[in-house]
Amino acid sequence: xxxxxxxxxxxxxxxxxxxxxxxxxxxxxxxxxxxxxxxxxxxxxxxxxxxxxxxxxxxxxxxxxxxxxxxxxxxxxxxxxxxxxxxxxxxxxxxxxxxxxxxxxxxxxxxxxxxxxxxxxxxxxxxxxxxxxxxxxxxxxxxxxxxxxxxxxxxxxxxxxxxxxxxxxxxxxxxxxxxxxxxxxxxxxxxxxxxxxxxxxxxxxxxxxxxxxxxxxxxxxxxxxxxxxxxxxxxxxxxxxx
Numbered sequence: 001x002x003x004x005x006x007x008x009x010x011x012x013x014x015x016x017x018x019x020x021x022x023x024x025x026x027x028x029x030x031x032x033x034x035x036x037x038x039x040x041x042x043x044x045x046x047x048x049x050x051x052x053x054x055x056x057x058x059x060x061x062x063x064x065x066x067x068x069x070x071x072x073x074x075x076x077x078x079x080x081x082x083x084x085x086x087x088x089x090x091x092x093x094x095x096x097x098x099x100x101x102x103x104x105x106x107x108x109x110x111x112x113x114x115x116x117x118x119x120x121x122x123x124x125x126x127x128x129x130x131x132x133x134x135x136x137x138x139x140x141x142x143x144x145x146x147x148x149x150x151x152x153x154x155x156x157x158x159x160x161x162x163x164x165x166x167x168x169x170x171x172x173x174x175x176x177x178x179x180x181x182x183x184x185x186x187x188x189x190x191x192x193x194x195x196x197x198x199x200x201x202x203x204x205x206x207x208x209x210x211x212x213x214x215x216x217x218x219x220x221x222x223x224x225x226x227x228x229x230x231x232x233x234x235x236x237x238x239x240x241x242x
Contacts, residue, residue, distance in 0.1 A: 097223025
């Protein structure tokens with residue numbers, strides 16, 4: 001009963017952002033798709049003008065794109081609800097976020113270990129690219145991959161998709177999970193098998209984050225996402241520095 005009341009308190013803390021106009025949620029999704037594409041082009045122009053090449057150029061492009069994306073998403077939220085910050089102040093949201101974050105680390109890890117019993121797969125193309133960025137800019141990776149990236153993705157894939165669909169909730173779950181997984185799915189003719197093998201890992205991650213958002217609130221899913229990404233970034237940086 002105490003757990004049920006605690007979860008209800010956390011859910012109520014998120015009611016503020018569920019009263020946005022429907023257009024707000026659609027803008028979050030549009031910004032996440034079209035905006036990121038436009039910002040990537042803008043970042044490429046900036047990188048080329050600065051003559052930054054190689055992995056440093058790729059990493060710089062991602063960081064610039066996400067900086068613009070983050071600012072745009074915050075403005076969309078800010079223009080529609082001055083009290084949005086209040087929904088982030090319930091400390092229990094972050095306690096549940098840590099719990100979901102641990103699940104987010106362990107469940108895909110268990111899946112990968114299970115798959116490796118039968119087929120020796122490599123990391124996904126998305127993860128490989130992130131590793132290159134961490135090598136190029138370890139400190140900035142902690143900020144952008146560990147913090148800003150999760151905030152942006154939760155505003156787009158959870159808040160945007162869930163609240164734009166509304167009900168039935170199972171459709172919101174299905175769409176958010178599939179979109180989240182496909183955005184991390186980067187197949188080519190050379191890596192298609194490996195990407196397909198890694199795809200369920202992203203589907204599981206999408207499910208856990210969807211549960212964190214729906215059963216608690218946006219602060220919970222953001223926290224869980226940050227815990228997962230920060231863990232990955234820090235472990236990778238430490239492993240390369242030893």
